[in-house]
Amino acid sequence: MSLYLDISAAVHRRAGLGRYAESLARELADRVPDRLAFFYNAENGIEPLKGLEQTPTHTVALGYKPWRMLVWLGQLAGTGFNRLVPGARLFHATEHLLLPLRGIPTVLTVHDLIFRQLPQHHKRLNRWYLNLTMPLYCRRASHIIAVSEAARRDLMAAYGVPSEKITVIYEAADPRFCRQSAVAVASALARYDLPARYLLFVGTIEPRKNLGRLLAAFERIYREGLSDALVIVGKRGWLYDDFFAALEHSPVREHVIFPGFVPDADLPAVYTGAQALVLPSLCEGFGLPVLEAMACRTPVICSNTSSLPEVAGDAALLVDPTHVDEIAGAITRVLTDSALHAQMRVRGEEQAARFSWERTAEETLAVYQQLVDL
Numbered sequence: 586m587s588l589y590l591d592i593s594a595a596v597h598r599r600a601g602l603g604r605y606a607e608s609l610a611r612e613l614a615d616r617v618p619d620r621l622a623f624f625y626n627a628e629n630g631i632e633p634l635k636g637l638e639q640t641p642t643h644t645v646a647l648g649y650k651p652w653r654m655l656v657w658l659g660q661l662a663g664t665g666f667n668r669l670v671p672g673a674r675l676f677h678a679t680e681h682l683l684l685p686l687r688g689i690p691t692v693l694t695v696h697d698l699i700f701r702q703l704p705q706h707h708k709r710l711n712r713w714y715l716n717l718t719m720p721l722y723c724r725r726a727s728h729i730i731a732v733s734e735a736a737r738r739d740l741m742a743a744y745g746v747p748s749e750k751i752t753v754i755y756e757a758a759d760p761r762f763c764r765q766s767a768v769a770v771a772s773a774l775a776r777y778d779l780p781a782r783y784l785l786f787v788g789t790i791e792p793r794k795n796l797g798r799l800l801a802a803f804e805r806i807y808r809e810g811l812s813d814a815l816v817i818v819g820k821r822g823w824l825y826d827d828f829f830a831a832l833e834h835s836p837v838r839e840h841v842i843f844p845g846f847v848p849d850a851d852l853p854a855v856y857t858g859a860q861a862l863v864l865p866s867l868c869e870g871f872g873l874p875v876l877e878a879m880a881c882r883t884p885v886i887c888s889n890t891s892s893l894p895e896v897a898g899d900a901a902l903l904v905d906p907t908h909v910d911e912i913a914g915a916i917t918r919v920l921t922d923s924a925l926h927a928q929m930r931v932r933g934e935e936q937a938a939r940f941s942w943e944r945t946a947e948e949t950l951a952v953y954q955q956l957v958d959l
Contacts, residue, residue, distance in 0.1 A: 587622035587641065588613075588953060589676045591684070595634060596625050597649065599680075600789050600819070601873055602696060605732070605756055606679040607634060612946035614640055617959070624670055624684075626652040645669055652682075657718050659685040660725060675957050677949075681715060683722040690956035692949075693726035695719075697870025697891075698739045703793050708824070720744050727956055730754050730949065732871045733892035754948045755896075756871050757940035761849060762880040764934075765857040773854035777844040783814040784916065785859035785883070787852075787874040788866070791822035795865045795888075795906050797831050800841065802863075802913035807837045811920045812860055816842045818852070856881035861919045864888065865906040872896045876940055879933030884926055886915045898939075900932035 592610050594602035613621050614637055623637070627644035645652060659666055665687035670676055676684055677692040684691070700707045700715040707715075723729060723744050729751045731737040737753050740746045765773075774781070784803060788794050796817070803815040815837070832838050847855055856862065862878035864887040872893045878885050879900060887893045889903035897903065902919065904911040919926055953959060 587670075587672050587674060588617060588620050588957075588959075589622045589624050589643075589670045589673050591625060591676070591678050591680070591682070592623050592634065593625040593649075593682075594680045596627075596631050601871070602680050604759075604873060605694070605696070608756070608759060608942045609679065609946060609949060610634060610637060610640075612942045613949070616946055616950065620674075620959070622670070622673075624676070643670060653714070653718075656682055656684060657714070657721075660718075660721055675953055677953075678722075678726075681719060681722065683726055685725070690727040691725070692728050692730060692952060692956070693722055694730045694732065695723070695736055695740055695870075696732050697736055697868070698743055699793060699868050699870065701743055702739070702868050702891075705792075726750075728752065728952055730952060732756055734895055735892040736870050752948070752952050754945055754952070755940050756873055756876075757942045757945055758873070758876040758880040758937050759849070759942070762853050762856065762877045762937075764882045765854040769854045770858040773851050774858055776851065777816075777842075777847070777855065779816060779842060779844070779855070779858065780813040781858075782812050782860055783816045783842070783858070784812050785816050785818065785856065785862050785878070786864065787818045787856075787862065787877070788864065789819050789822035790817065790828065792824050792827070793867045795867050796828045798906065798909050798912060799863060799865050800828070800831060800835060800837075801909045802865075802916060803841070804835060804837050805909075805913045806916050806920070807840060809917070811917065814840045814842050816844065816855070816859070818844055818847050818855065820846060852877070853881055856883050859883050861886055861916065863912070863916060864893070865904065865912050866890070866893070867906055869893055869896075875901065876937045880937035882930040882934050884919045884929040885933060886912070886919060898932075898936045900929065900936035902929075 592606045595607035622641040675690050679694050683693050700712050731753050737751050806812050856878050861884040868891045885901040888906040902915040904915045
């Protein structure tokens with residue numbers, strides 16, 4: 586009998602959701618190797634996670650969109666998809682998609698309810714689907730893991746989920762995120778053609794990331810001669826036309842650099858080389874780049890909204906993401922106050938060390954233990 590973990594987001598490389606699923610999978614594989622099994626929806630060209638090929642795995646050969654429609658219809662019809670997870674003792678859905686199962690306890694990780702909080706920043710069909718399905722999935726799940734206290738509060742307010750049904754379990758920076766040597770940084774900067782002085786943003790390019798205001802703040806910073814580039818690491822997501830239109834008419838457009846996807850082998854050096862990470866998101870379920878940057882001893886400027894204050898603690902400068910003046914002012918402080926810069930590096934590293942995937946895995950297993958005997 587197996588504990589099934591849905592790693593669809595990991596094998597499909599879906600940004601933060603994928604990092605959560607993969608990191609949890611690797612930690613659980615170390616702790617319960619004889620009881621763990623993986624599940625994911627597979628398409629052509631999808632490969633298993635490297636190093637975990639020996640873990641029993643079951644898949645369904647459907648693309649993401651038809652698969653999630655089938656899951657929803659199965660939930661509505663009360664159909665059990667048990668044959669897809671043979672021998673399952675428990676099933677853990679790591680993204681907003683809960684497999685309909687009969688007689689098997691289920692755990693659902695909820696990362697955020699941003700589709701409700703910022704509906705204008707979501708595609709219409711995706712918003713429609715999530716508004717219809719999330720209340721159902723939250724009711725059907727045996728237990729819910731929220732990745733932040735902010736996400737927990739949102740769940741209780743939106744759907745009336747009782748507090749005892751929700752456990753908050755934080756994410757963490759992968760251990761590979763740490764301060765890199767000068768040689769490693771120089772190599773990464775040469776590889777991605779980055780200048781010596783740059784501000785960094787890491788995340789999917791989508792409206793809630795607030796890149797338009799970040800661009801406006803960077804224009805001021807560049808004009809003052811404090812930085813040479815804004816580096817945006819992340820794939821294009823959705824509804825990004827307004828940002829690229831603003832960039833096209835910006836006086837600093839030649840100084841905004843898009844390296845595209847940066848693999849984890851290089852990302853710590855890119856963090857380390859940055860003057861600061863700036864994450865002015867309007868809303869985050871967790872905000873993993875905050876901890877990744879802090880683990881690399883890079884100062885962090887982030888929003889004072891949603892989960893970010895609880896993740897950043899007192900180690901970051903918090904700003905109102907709707908005020909360009911605040912964003913630009915915080916960046917200026919970090920880049921001109923050497924004592925503050927040094928203090929933030931130390932505090933950030935200490936804050937990142939408070940989170941670990943080992944702890945995440947242990948607390949997740951404790952949730953499983955509430956539902957089944959391990």
